[in-house]
Amino acid sequence: xxxxxxxxxxxxxxxxxxxxxxxxxxxxxxxxxxxxxxxxxxxxxxxxxxxxxxxxxxxxxxxxxxxxxxxxxxxxxxxxxxxxxxxxxxxxxxxxxxxxxxxxxxxxxxxxxxxxxxxxxxxxxxxxxxxxxxxxxxxxxxxxxxxxxxxxxxxxxxxxxxxxxxxxxxxxxxxxxxxxxxxxxxxxxxxxxxxxxxxxxxxxxxxxxxxxxxxxxxxxxxxxxxxxxxxxxxxxxxxxxxxxxxxxxxxxxxxxxxxxxxxxxxxxxxxxxxxxxxxxxxxxxxxxxxxxxxxxxxxxxxxxxxxxxxxxxxxxxxxxxxxxxxxxxxxx
Numbered sequence: 001x002x003x004x005x006x007x008x009x010x011x012x013x014x015x016x017x018x019x020x021x022x023x024x025x026x027x028x029x030x031x032x033x034x035x036x037x038x039x040x041x042x043x044x045x046x047x048x049x050x051x052x053x054x055x056x057x058x059x060x061x062x063x064x065x066x067x068x069x070x071x072x073x074x075x076x077x078x079x080x081x082x083x084x085x086x087x088x089x090x091x092x093x094x095x096x097x098x099x100x101x102x103x104x105x106x107x108x109x110x111x112x113x114x115x116x117x118x119x120x121x122x123x124x125x126x127x128x129x130x131x132x133x134x135x136x137x138x139x140x141x142x143x144x145x146x147x148x149x150x151x152x153x154x155x156x157x158x159x160x161x162x163x164x165x166x167x168x169x170x171x172x173x174x175x176x177x178x179x180x181x182x183x184x185x186x187x188x189x190x191x192x193x194x195x196x197x198x199x200x201x202x203x204x205x206x207x208x209x210x211x212x213x214x215x216x217x218x219x220x221x222x223x224x225x226x227x228x229x230x231x232x233x234x235x236x237x238x239x240x241x242x243x244x245x246x247x248x249x250x251x252x253x254x255x256x257x258x259x260x261x262x263x264x265x266x267x268x269x270x271x272x273x274x275x276x277x278x279x280x281x282x283x284x285x286x287x288x289x290x291x292x293x294x295x296x297x298x299x300x301x302x303x304x305x306x307x308x309x310x311x312x313x314x315x316x317x318x319x320x321x322x323x324x325x326x327x328x329x330x331x332x
Contacts, residue, residue: 036078039064042116051205053181063109078117081127086110090134100134107133142267144277149174151263152256152274161230162242166255168216168223169239169247173271175216176200177278177296180271184247186238188228193221202297210295279307 043061046052052060070089071077086107093103107128114126144152153170157163173183182200190199196217198210212220228240237246252271260269267273279292293304 036068038078038117038120038122039068039113041120042113045116046112053203053205055181056203059105060109060112063106064113067106067110079123081114081123083127083131086128086131090131103134107131142269142273142276143280144265144267144269144273146281148263148265148267149274149277149281152259152265155259155262161227164223164227165231165239166259168219168227169252169255170259170274171216171219172198172212173274174278175212176210177275179203179275180249180252183271184237184239184249184252187236188224188238190238191220191224193217193224200297203299206297206299208294208297276307279304283307 039061042064043057046060047057067089068078070092071081071085076085089110090103090107093106098106110128111126114123114128117123118126153167153174156166156170158167169183172178172186173180176198178200179202182202185201186198190201191197192199196211196214198212200208200210202208224238228238231240231242232244233240234244235246239247241247241251249271256269256271256274260267275296279296282292282295283289289301289304289307292307293301296304298304
């Protein structure tokens with residue numbers, strides 16, 4: 001489901017109240033020349049039709065700006081690009097020290113742009129379509145054990161308003177498997193205390209509804225009723241800082257790092273670690289992959305399949321424990 005047109009998030013309301021301009025695709029950082037008109041149209045398309053976030057739009061804008069600079073330095077333009085041009089561009093990125101993952105992101109940006117350019121009749125066909133993506137390592141996410149999660153969630157001092165807020169924040173991250181960008185844009189209206197459901201606006205402004213357990217419900221309700229007001233809200237977000245404004249991604253990251261140290265966790269974790277742990281622990285408990293996909297808000301189940309290493313280990317354990325012949329040994 002897409003966000004309803006009439007649903008206004010707190011940041012939008014704040015911009016309107018200041019008389020600020022409506023949201024537009026961000027410009028690249030300090031461009032040497034004006035962006036190509038088709039790039040502008042593509043970014044507008046990503047904003048309006050695809051509903052991409054500010055961070056995603058900025059990344060696309062910067063990637064396409066670098067590509068147009070690469071072309072300009074070689075007296076080429078966007079309409080004359082071939083698959084060989086793109087291959088040379090990937091070599092250029094490799095020489096700059098970019099990882100395979102970053103190069104794949106740049107190639108993905110070019111594929112999207114040239115698919116749009118072909119639809120608009122700017123080029124006959126996409127020169128990026130047949131260029132192979134760089135090989136990416138299959139990186140498994142850093143997952144906390146259930147004992148480590150308990151230690152992390154117990155770290156905040158609930159006797160202070162900030163500690164109570166942080167406790168509610170950590171509980172909600174783990175209870176709903178939230179991305180940090182989803183956490184910091186939540187509003188009190190997104191939490192239904194009667195049903196225990198949380199309305200989340202994920203990537204591309206796609207809406208999903210996730211249930212949260214009773215402990216998280218109770219802490220969130222107590223935070224909203226007794227604690228949040230003490231921050232003297234200036235913005236309408238669920239979680240606020242000392243100034244009554246919404247938290248930042250960096251702020252949440254620093255808080256989790258600090259509580260991980262307090263809890264004695266040695267792993268290098270981030271806010272996403274609780275999302276990974278949420279998915280992994282659900283699979284360990286017997287949840288099916290399709291359900292986990294829905295709860296995480298993954299558009300493609302292949303994004304969820306990275307967690308199947310856990311499910312495979314669990315199936316092996318169940319098989320060894322319960323299959324009647326698993327305890328038989330081959331005679332030598």
